[in-house]
Amino acid sequence: xxxxxxxxxxxxxxxxxxxxxxxxxxxxxxxxxxxxxxxxxxxxxxxxxxxxxxxxxxxxxxxxxxxxxxxxxxxxxxxxxxxxxxxxxxxxxxxxxxxxxxxxxxxxxxxxxxxxxxxxxxxxxxxxxxxxxxxxxxxxxxxxxxxxxxxxxxxxxxxxxxxxxxxxxxxxxxxxxxxxxxxxxxxxxxxxxxxxxxxxxxxxxxxxxxxxxxxxxxxxxxxxxxxxxxxxxxxxxxxxxxxxxxxxxxxxxxxxxxxxxxxxxxxxxxxxxxxxxxxxxxxxxxxxxxxxxxxxxxxxxxxxxxxxxxxxxxxxxxxxxxxxxxxxxxxxxxxxxxxxxxxxxxxxxxxxxx
Amino acid sequence: xxxxxxxxxxxxxxxxxxxxxxxxxxxxxxxxxxxxxxxxxxxxxxxxxxxxxxxxxxxxxxxxxxxxxxxxxxxxxxxxxxxxxxxxxxxxxxxxxxxxxxxxxxxxxxxxxxxxxxxxxxxxxxxxxxxxxxxxxxxxxxxxxxxxxxxxxxxxxxxxxxxxxxxxxxxxxxxxxxxxxxxxxxxxxxxxxxxxxxxxxxxxxxxxxxxxxxxxxxxxxxxxxxxxxxxxxxxxxxxxxxxxxxxxxxxxxxxxxxxxxxxxxxxxxxxxxxxxxxxxxxxxxxxxxxxxxxxxxxxxxxxxxxxxxxxxxxxxxxxxxxxxxxxxxxxxxxxxxxxxxxxxxxxxxxxxxx
DNA sequence: CCGGACTGCTAAACCGATTAAGCACCTGCC
DNA sequence: GGCAGGTGCTTAATCGGTTTAGCAGTCCGG
Numbered sequence: 101x102x103x104x105x106x107x108x109x110x111x112x113x114x115x116x117x118x119x120x121x122x123x124x125x126x127x128x129x130x131x132x133x134x135x136x137x138x139x140x141x142x143x144x145x146x147x148x149x150x151x152x153x154x155x156x157x158x159x160x161x162x163x164x165x166x167x168x169x170x171x172x173x174x175x176x177x178x179x180x181x182x183x184x185x186x187x188x189x190x191x192x193x194x195x196x197x198x199x200x201x202x203x204x205x206x207x208x209x210x211x212x213x214x215x216x217x218x219x220x221x222x223x224x225x226x227x228x229x230x231x232x233x234x235x236x237x238x239x240x241x242x243x244x245x246x247x248x249x250x251x252x253x254x255x256x257x258x259x260x261x262x263x264x265x266x267x268x269x270x271x272x273x274x275x276x277x278x279x280x281x282x283x284x285x286x287x288x289x290x291x292x293x294x295x296x297x298x299x300x301x302x303x304x305x306x307x308x309x310x311x312x313x314x315x316x317x318x319x320x321x322x323x324x325x326x327x328x329x330x331x332x333x334x335x336x337x338x339x340x341x342x343x344x345x346x347x348x349x350x351x352x353x354x355x356x357x358x359x360x361x362x363x364x365x366x367x368x369x370x371x372x373x374x375x376x377x378x379x380x381x382x383x384x385x386x387x388x389x390x391x392x393x394x395x396x397x398x399x400x401x402x403x404x405x406x407x408x409x410x411x412x413x414x415x416x417x418x419x420x421x422x423x424x425x426x427x428x429x430x431x432x433x434x435x436x437x438x439x440x441x442x443x444x445x446x447x448x449x450x451x452x453x454x
Numbered sequence: 455x456x457x458x459x460x461x462x463x464x465x466x467x468x469x470x471x472x473x474x475x476x477x478x479x480x481x482x483x484x485x486x487x488x489x490x491x492x493x494x495x496x497x498x499x500x501x502x503x504x505x506x507x508x509x510x511x512x513x514x515x516x517x518x519x520x521x522x523x524x525x526x527x528x529x530x531x532x533x534x535x536x537x538x539x540x541x542x543x544x545x546x547x548x549x550x551x552x553x554x555x556x557x558x559x560x561x562x563x564x565x566x567x568x569x570x571x572x573x574x575x576x577x578x579x580x581x582x583x584x585x586x587x588x589x590x591x592x593x594x595x596x597x598x599x600x601x602x603x604x605x606x607x608x609x610x611x612x613x614x615x616x617x618x619x620x621x622x623x624x625x626x627x628x629x630x631x632x633x634x635x636x637x638x639x640x641x642x643x644x645x646x647x648x649x650x651x652x653x654x655x656x657x658x659x660x661x662x663x664x665x666x667x668x669x670x671x672x673x674x675x676x677x678x679x680x681x682x683x684x685x686x687x688x689x690x691x692x693x694x695x696x697x698x699x700x701x702x703x704x705x706x707x708x709x710x711x712x713x714x715x716x717x718x719x720x721x722x723x724x725x726x727x728x729x730x731x732x733x734x735x736x737x738x739x740x741x742x743x744x745x746x747x748x749x750x751x752x753x754x755x756x757x758x759x760x761x762x763x764x765x766x767x768x769x770x771x772x773x774x775x776x777x778x779x780x781x782x783x784x785x786x787x788x789x790x791x792x793x794x795x796x797x798x799x800x801x802x803x804x805x806x807x808x
Numbered sequence: 809c810c811g812g813a814c815t816g817c818t819a820a821a822c823c824g825a826t827t828a829a830g831c832a833c834c835t836g837c838c
Numbered sequence: 839g840g841c842a843g844g845t846g847c848t849t850a851a852t853c854g855g856t857t858t859a860g861c862a863g864t865c866c867g868g
Contacts, residue, residue, distance in 0.1 A: 106854055117818050122856055132816060154573045155513045156854035159823045164509065166574070169554075175539045181529040188528075188556055192567070197574060200523075200554040202542055213546070219508045220520070220551060327743040358743060385532065385739045389681040389712060460824055471848050476826060486846065510824035513853045 105150050114144040121145070125152070158221060165196045167409060168217035171228040172205040179383060179401055180230040183248060186405030187226060194413050196223070207238060214240045224412045232261050232295050248408040249401075251295075251428045258411050258418055259428040260404045264296040267397040267433030268303025268350070271378040274395070274435055275348040276311045279443045280376060282319065283308070284337045284346035286330060286356050289322035297352060300380065304350055319346055323356060330359020331366075338367045338375075347444035348376040354386040357394055357440075372442030382436050393438035400431040407431065459504050468498040475499070479506070512575060519550045521763060522571035525582040526559040533737060533755055534584040537602060540759030541580060548767050550577070561592060568594045578766045586615050586650050602762040603755075605649075605782045612765050612772055613782040614758045618650040621751040621787030622657025622704070625732040628749070628789055629702040630665045633797045634730060636673065637662070638691045638700035640684060640710045643676035651706060654734065658704055673700055677710060684713020685720075692721045692729075701729065701798035708733040708740040711748055711794075726796030736790050747792035754785040761785065 107125075111118040116137065124133060124141040144150075158164035169187055188198045199217055203209040217225065218240075225245035229235060235250045237257065247259035275283050285304045288297050301320070308315050318340060323333030330351060337346050351357040357379035361371060369375045371392055379387060379396035387394040407429070410416035424430070461479075465472040470491065478487060478495040498504075512518035523541055542552045553571055557563040571579065572594075579599035583589060589604045591611065601613035629637050639658045642651050655674070662669050672694060677687030684705060691700050705711040711733035715725060723729045725746055733741060733750035741748040761783070764770035778784070 104854090107856095108854080118855080119818060119820095119857080120816090123817090126856080128857085132814095134816075137816080151569065151573050153513070153575065153854050155509050155518065155575050156823085157856075159507070159509050159513060159825085159854080160856045162823080166553075173539070174542075175533070175535040179529070179532070181532070181535050184554070185527070185529045185556055188554055192555070192563075195570075197553050197555070197570065199520075199551050200538070200542055201546070201551070202539055209546075215505065216508075216549075216551065219505050221507060221509050327745070355739070355743060362745060383739060385709070385737060386743075389709060389740075391681070391716060458824090461826095462824080472825080473827075473848060473850095474846090477847095480826080482827085488846075491846080507824050510853090511826075513824080513855090514826045516853080 104153070105148055106153070107150070109148060110141065110145045110150050113148060114141045116141060162221070163223055164221045166199055166220065166222045167191055167196050167412060168199045168201065168214070168220075168222040168225045169228065170201045170203060170210065170213055170217070170225065171230065172203060173230050174200070174202045177230055177381075179381070179399065180249070182401035183228060183230075183405035183408075186402040187228075187248070187409045190406040190409040191413075194409075194415060196409070196413065198409075210238045211240055214238060218242075226408045226412060227257075228408070232264060234295060244412075246408045246412045247428075248404060251426070256427060260407045260411075260431055261428055262296075262399050262404065262433050263430035264299035264433065265303040265306075266430065267380065267399075267435070268300035269307055270433070270435040271380065271395075271397050272304050272307040272350050274437070274441055275350065275376060275378060276307055276313075278348070278376060278441055280346075280348040281311075281313050281444075282316070282344070282346045283313075283348045283350060284319040284321065284334075286333045286337075286349055286351040286360060287320060287322045288325045288352040288356065289329065290325060296380075300350075300352060316344070318344065323359070325353065326355050327359040327362065330356030331363045332359070334360035334363035335366070338363055338369070346375075348441070349378070351377065351379045353381045354379040354383045354394060354396055357396070358386050358390060361390055361394075372440050374445050376441040376444070378435075378441060380433075387436070387438065390440070392440055395438045395441045396436050397433045398436050400433055404431050458507070459502055460507070461504070463502060464495065464499045464504050467502060468495045470495060516575070517577055518575045520553055520574065520576045521545055521550050521766060522553045522555065522568070522574075522576040522579045523582065524555045524557060524564065524567055524571070524579065525584065526557060527584050528554070528556045531584055531735075532739070533735070533753065534603070536755035537582060537584075537759035537762075540756040541582075541602070541763045544760045544763040545767075548763075548769060550763070550767065552763075564592045565594055568592060572596075580762045580766060581611075582762070585648060586618060588649065598766075600762045600766045601782075602758060605780070610781060614761045614765075614785055615782055616650075616753050616758065616787050617784035618653035618787065619657040619660075620784065621734065621753075621789070622654035623661055624787070624789040625734065625749075625751050626658050626661040626704050628791070628795055629704065629730060629732060630661055630667075632702070632730060632795055634700075634702040635665075635667050635798075636670070636698070636700045637667075637702045637704055638673040638675065638688075640687045640691075640703055640705040640714060641674060641676045642679045642706040642710065643683065644679060650734075654704075654706060670698070672698065677713070679707065680709050681713040681716065684710030685717045686713070688714035688717035689720070692717055692723070702795070703729065703731045705731065705733045707735045708737045708748060708750055711750070712740050712744060715744055715748075726794050728799050730795040730798070732789075732795060741790070741792065744794070746794055749792045749795045750790050751787045752790050754787055758785050 107118050107121050111121045124138045191198045201213040228248035229250040236253045247257050321333045321336050323329030349360050364375050379394045382396045382398035387396045461472045461475050465475045478492045545552045555567045582602035583604040590607045601611050675687045677683030703714050718729050733748045736750045736752035741750045
């Protein structure tokens, strides 16, 4: 193959200097170069199929139009990937390219990935987690990097996380609004507890308090973060004596909710007639497929991913202090209403199904 | 911030020329430069924190150590993302970085993404689909680009797709081995039909033929690609008269299988005692969470992703013609044995459950 | 007719590396 | 003493652009 077509070729063909071509194609100092010349240059450029070499340009301008997106994992939880998709989309809208690196959470890999990206002269970094976490920002991550689904243990970085507390408030409020007063929280059991666990608990308690409902410790149960754990946990609260038994379940996530459905079935309870259930995460594969479809709270992965690169590129104003908590912005988690919430049963909590 | 540390700084500090530094740090022409000097250069480089500028190097050497990964989507099906993860992992192992672009399948976006990536001088392209498809390779995609989960409609490109037919063979064979002779295929209903649908049907029929089982057209049913569709389709075959009713279901995917579980429940059939079920895709969220856990066929996303970049980088030999079909390599789909397959019921297909 | 301002460009340095060509010095041999 | 050959580097060109400074030429006012 012959040499790539460069700015010089355009210059020669158009009968001007390379400098002029550069000025024209970058709309620089445009006043000084007459339209006629500009048109000619542009015509020639497109005729001979000129394409700029971003490398060369970046070398000179020190802006490469690339972003390093470093993430602990990418494929753990299915929908967190939306963050990446949204980040890439936002990057594309602003003519940037995303370098994707997943480190598996290994600090050494992380460090070396950051160095590599720096040597590629990325314009900035997004440091993402696939779970809402507090992170020790890796040494070497430049100031101004933005944190995604992570809050910095120390240091000031723009950061965005889901508003787990607000999401829980919306979920539990929906239950209260439907008339429930005995609402259980099927929490997750993990070591260490995810940040979201405590935040959602706060939201849960906040709504109860506002509604004048005294929290019942027996209604806060924990289970492993899967359907089996959800089933076991739900089973415990559903086995309580009738007057103590909850009429609604707020589940830490959709998998627990899936287990709760199974437990409800075993107890002969129909959803939402006898028991209302709200999940969290809005995992389509579960939430939409369950029978009945699960009312749940969605994680704003898309919005967060977009936010991160827009802030990084400076095309979105960083929020004022009122929108943030300790400097990290809380992205709202919308309640997705489907069919698993209804009013509490009026009398006996339902008859057995066959 | 002061200027970046460059090769010249190392040169000055070590008392040699920039050329020497370059030669030493790249282990070039090493015979001509004495160990003492080399050590000194390397020491200085690390002392003053020299990091090479990959852009400058790439400009000169015409190798940027970057790969363009362009994909129709990234977040549609959760586990397909593993392809990206594996591709990135393989790239990292060979000191390459991945530019991730998702185009949403829009040809115009695709075209422009490819141009952008070219202007960034990527060393090569992976063109990926999130579903096994035949694709019209976009104009502008250079020869030598590798196709991932896609087979080219025309033109010769290295390409890898899952061996859907082989996966179906494994699945149905497991059923036959368990003793089943009446095996239904719960196929997907979509327009157009995915390639996988036909291939898995071929595998299904192949096993039946080998086992001397005459296929029963009534046992090949289609449903929408979700739990509801699976339920409806399963319902149809389970409602057949006892002597025609299948004792095992091979499902196009795990979501259909999930629906089949529900249908089985409605018919009072226990899995695997009364009915055996095999899925496809191994979507953890479904397959592992179902009760009982679903035996299914896994898509080799990880292996395919890795294959693509290894072939692109020339570190893996392209397969001989025996491993391929029309020049595209078929990556095996392993059967994941869980608990949804058992021998067919001996007499009556089970009593009603309470 | 001269000087200043404006117009329309170009020359050349620069970004940070790689690399081909070659220079200066030393040694050894005839 | 002269020359070949080896050693240990350096010089300078190059990759493909951007950008600053400034050069010619023209116009215009005085």
